[in-house]
Amino acid sequence: MKAQDSAIRPVAIAPQHDGPATGTALAALGVASFSLSFPATAWSLTGFGPWSSAGLRGVLAGVLAGLYLMASAAPLPKRRDWPGLLVVSAGCVVGFPLLTTLALRTSSTAHSAVVIGLLPLATAVVSALRTGRRPSRAFWAAAVAGASAVLVFTLLQSHGRPTLADLFLFVGLLVCAFGYAEGGRLSREIPGARVIAWGVVAALPVMALTAGYGLAVEPVHPGPKALAGLAYIAVVSQLGGFVPWYRGMAAIGVPRASQLQLAQPLLTLVWSVLLLGEDLPVAAPVTAGVVLVCIAVTQRSRG
Incomplete structure (x- = not known):
């Protein structure tokens, strides 16, 4: 009887532990995936309003995440993991x-x-405050330098004038930083795919209400470009890109993986030029060189 019980009992899948090189490559793949998010969102806004676009993005990703969790027979997260998953979700x-x-x-x-x-x-x-692990001074110096270079570059493009959009972006930055840090921490115990899948499923009711509100009050003209953009931000930006991203974070640590994202604004700029016809600023190559040096220092510094 005991043998039969053990045969039918579901087996928990432990997260995979990758080496530093593999972890870096996975995190970089996540960054590359996310770099298309803003251009794809801009495409989706050609046919959907902002509330409709964000809500439908979450609903579509939630359906896919639910199917994945059922197909993989994923066990329910432990009670101690739910606070972190809700931070990822929020x-x-x-x-x-x-x-x-x-x-x-x-x-x-x-x-x-x-x-x-x-x-x-x-x-x-956020990761340092949450886990108590302190990267080296060289890491912090390079991280601050890289962030400053990208910030100065982007502010120069808008002539330094803050707007309401900047407020949205700043608040979004703060909440996302907590979601990244918690997701990276949880991925050391739970496979990264399940971390983001449970986070997306937990948000499904909120995103369904958001989509319903948007579709009721905003005009909808879903052309091919809008549908392609919506598909990307739902399948890749909201779900698929997080799989290598969180797995990479689990392998090399949240602080080190996060600094690979310094390259994301420059990648986004390239996509904006190619897909949206925006101009390439002359300062972009110089900024790219500074950022690459800062990334190299953060990856070589002792965490």
Whole structure:
């Protein structure tokens, strides 16, 4: 009887522990995936309002996440993990997507990259406060320098004039930093795919209400470009990109992985030029060189 019980008992899958090189590559893949999020959101806004776009993004991702959890027979998270999962849900699934989508109504994708310019530093700070692990002084110096370079670059593009969109972006930055840090911490105990899947499913009721409100009050003209953008931000930005991102964080640590995201604003700028026809600022190559040096220092510093 005991043998039969053990045969039918579901087996918990432990998170995979990758080496530093693999972890860095996975985190970089996550950054590359996220770098298309702003241009794809701008595409979705050609046919949907900001509330409709953000809500439908969460609903579609929630359905896919629920199917994944059922297909993989994922066990319910432990009670001690739910607070962290709700932080992931609030920051990465509800707060950041909605606030950045609202900002993109009036702000260009290049300027909105200011959020990503400060997000790596904010994530490292939150992680250090949450876990008590302190990276080296060289790490902090490079992280601050990289964030400053990207911030100065993006502010120069908007002539330094703060707007309501900047407020949305700043608040979105803060809530996302907590979601990244908690997700990276949880991914050391739970597979990263399940961390983001449970976070997306937990937000499904809120996102369904958001989508319903948006569809009721906003005009909808879903052309091919809008549908393609919505599909990307739902499948990749909201769900798929987090799988390598959280797994990479679990392998090399949240602070070190977060600094790879210093390259994201520059990647976003390239996509904005290629897909949206925005101009490439002359300062972009210089900023790219500074950022790459800062990333190299953070990856080589002792965490």
